[in-house]
Amino acid sequence: xxxxxxxxxxxxxxxxxxxxxxxxxxxxxxxxxxxxxxxxxxxxxxxxxxxxxxxxxxxxxxxxxxxxxxxxxxxxxxxxxxxxxxxxxxxxxxxxxxxxxxxxxxxx
Numbered sequence: 001x002x003x004x005x006x007x008x009x010x011x012x013x014x015x016x017x018x019x020x021x022x023x024x025x026x027x028x029x030x031x032x033x034x035x036x037x038x039x040x041x042x043x044x045x046x047x048x049x050x051x052x053x054x055x056x057x058x059x060x061x062x063x064x065x066x067x068x069x070x071x072x073x074x075x076x077x078x079x080x081x082x083x084x085x086x087x088x089x090x091x092x093x094x095x096x097x098x099x100x101x102x103x104x105x106x107x108x
Contacts, residue, residue, distance in 0.1 A: 028096055028097060031092045031093065031096040031097075032096070032099060034064070034065045034067070034092070035090045035091075035092050035096075035098070035099035036099050036101075037064070037065070038064045038065075038069045038071070038090050039088055039090045039099045039100075040101070041064065042062070042071055042073070042088055042090070043086075043101055043103055046073075046086055046088075047105060052084055052105060052106070052107050052108060053073065053075045053084065053086065053105070054075065055075050055076065055077060055084070056074075056075060057073070057074050057075075058072075058073045058075075059071060059072040059073065067092060067093070069090050069091065069092055070090070070091045071089065071090045071091075072088070072089045072091075073087070073089075074086070074087040074088075075087075078104070081107070082107050083104050083105065083106060083107065084104065084105045084106075084107055085102065085103075085104055086102065086103055086104070087100070087101075087102045088100070088101045088102070088103075089101075
């Protein structure tokens with residue numbers, strides 16, 4: 001009986017640890033999905049702005065989904081003078097994975 005109880009307690013502890021990992025993973029996925037929405041919103045702003053972004057680095061903060069997001073935008077010239085490459089990184093809470101989005105924008 002004592003051996004069965006020990007085996008059961010070890011199994012229960014493993015399930016509790018698995019539950020914790022699952023919750024952390026779900027929270028990271030939720031943050032990543034919302035970060036992708038924020039990055040796409042920022043991309044649409046850059047794409048629809050009449051003036052192209054200036055070459056170089058720029059950063060700022062935006063609030064979306066009840067959270068504050070920090071973004072960094074790197075704009076580089078491409079071999080085609082009519083296009084700019086834009087690399088956008090959006091970070092949420094500490095300890096979560098940042099979202100990186102790269103796209104091309106016409107200079108006009």
